[in-house]
Amino acid sequence: MADTAPSSLVSGRPASARRRYGNRPTMKDVAARAGVGLKTVSRVVNGEPGVTPDTERRVQEAIEALGFRRNDSARVLRKGRTASIGLVLEDLADPFYGPLSRAVEEVARAHGALLINGSSAEDPEREQELALALCARRVDGLIVIPAGDDHRYLEPEIRAGVATVFVDRPAGRIDADTVLSDSFGGARDGVAHLIAHGHRRIGFVGDQPRIHTAVERLRGYRAAMADAGLPVADAWVSLGSTAPERVRAAVAGMVGGPEPVTALLAGNNRVTVTAVRVLAETREPVALVGFDDLDLADLLGITVIAQDAAALGRTAAERLFRRLDGAAGEPRRVTLPTRLIPRGTGETPPPGLRK
């Protein structure tokens, strides 16, 4: 496997894959478009002297227009080095991405490819800079956990043959293979679980509203409340930064307000960690279900909606390598199920129902 996969990544694509991702344009295409000879294109591409500024500009324009990339990877492979794929993360310090990255790495390894990563730090401009930098460094494919909502900047790369799969959050304004967790269904299940334990006033504290998973989880929360015929007070919903101080204020406001909630859905692992701390200090116990599992959550009895982060990474990476191996067809969206794990905090009844 490791011996045959690398060459198939670059040179061995069947015609169907070339149709799907487009032929990589050649130096010949650039020369024809710029109206110059092949040697002139080669000089520009390799930074050699002997080209007038005007000619260099025309060649550069043709390179841009065609999305031409000098095929360094092919050369690297011919020298017996390894193919590579890139992974654009959203946050290097979020433990959720640890098992996801490791699963991608394992699939890459099984295909004889190296994984190189970087992080956007939740900044759309950095995401773009990093993704294009990885392409410039000749990755054969890209897996992106997007920070931004407009990925048209990747279209020239995709046309030039860089297979691309989005994971955890969907691509914006382009059609691409995508692997997601069922954020909507998971949140709905979590809130239905709290309702089944007698809660009627339930709050939701989530991530920024520009983040797809935050919006989907809010939608799941609202759906469960509506299914049970329960109203949602404005004060019970808070989306924003997951910084501890913001979450602390949001949770404190909901449990201490005029219509205090008796239960909370925490929108992700970072929210849960702070919510657990705040709720440890409240007079009345407040029930809690957290989206995402946490290390040691079992010992603290925290009920969670667990995503399978490793399965997300593995599914995305396998999709990527199928594309690199020539799989044709329209981009697909795969949604993986979540799993509610009852451990205690989600089964605490509201004050009126306590024995």
Add this chain to the structure above:
Amino acid sequence: MADTAPSSLVSGRPASARRRYGNRPTMKDVAARAGVGLKTVSRVVNGEPGVTPDTERRVQEAIEALGFRRNDSARVLRKGRTASIGLVLEDLADPFYGPLSRAVEEVARAHGALLINGSSAEDPEREQELALALCARRVDGLIVIPAGDDHRYLEPEIRAGVATVFVDRPAGRIDADTVLSDSFGGARDGVAHLIAHGHRRIGFVGDQPRIHTAVERLRGYRAAMADAGLPVADAWVSLGSTAPERVRAAVAGMVGGPEPVTALLAGNNRVTVTAVRVLAETREPVALVGFDDLDLADLLGITVIAQDAAALGRTAAERLFRRLDGAAGEPRRVTLPTRLIPRGTGETPPPGLRK
């Protein structure tokens, strides 16, 4: 800052830096050594036709011998793209490396450089493959958390001008800038803390003995026991994989053996997580101090020896950029202090002293 740093990384090094890291050899040097013309070297380097196999072999040998690398980064920089540094991690899923990676990323960002990462998955061969792949992709510098103990494979890269800093664990068989936590002192403090709370039979469960930090922490454990005039039974020390089943067996053996320990030093975060689970099931409470802090450890009352992972990353990255900016001088080793955080498990007295 971001406008000036990238060019200084490659082209703007003062003479002192060139002395320190060596001049990057040029195509002219390769041509002279191979006894061929400059055009021939250019053809070989750029994969162009018109070179006999014998000549190509001679040129390749000269390239190898001189450690010549085509200066793609310089070309990338001239086009206004970003410089980059590489980070070789040991395990993508270990939460300890999250804040470390993020701190490296922030320093890189402040210097206008991108960070690209990869993981060795604790395999020395993969570490080498990844580090060299990052060099082949023209990183300006490398930060390495080593898995292996022989880094002579990096010598040609370092001679060719790739600044290199080791972090968390030292380099093997080469002299390099290194940033470490005080594993010895931290472990000694943790065990002294248990002794101060009345414990005499104390166990140590650590990572594999080929890992530098595991050995240093064991040395700290032994030093604290010796300082207090306490013997160490063979059954009280267990080094090996941090997989849950291995740690579970080791801890169970120490607390259930003929000379049961009344306290434990857990050698890292992965050991602590499993030890906490095992000790939650023992009849008699067993005191615990864990090396490395954990999310939610405060809520569980786990006493830890905290490393400042972000400071490790920041210090290593700042050292790297000082080298890239031209800092000369011998490689330095920096050791950062650890901090004991008492939270409960480390202050539990042994059975005889309990009220």
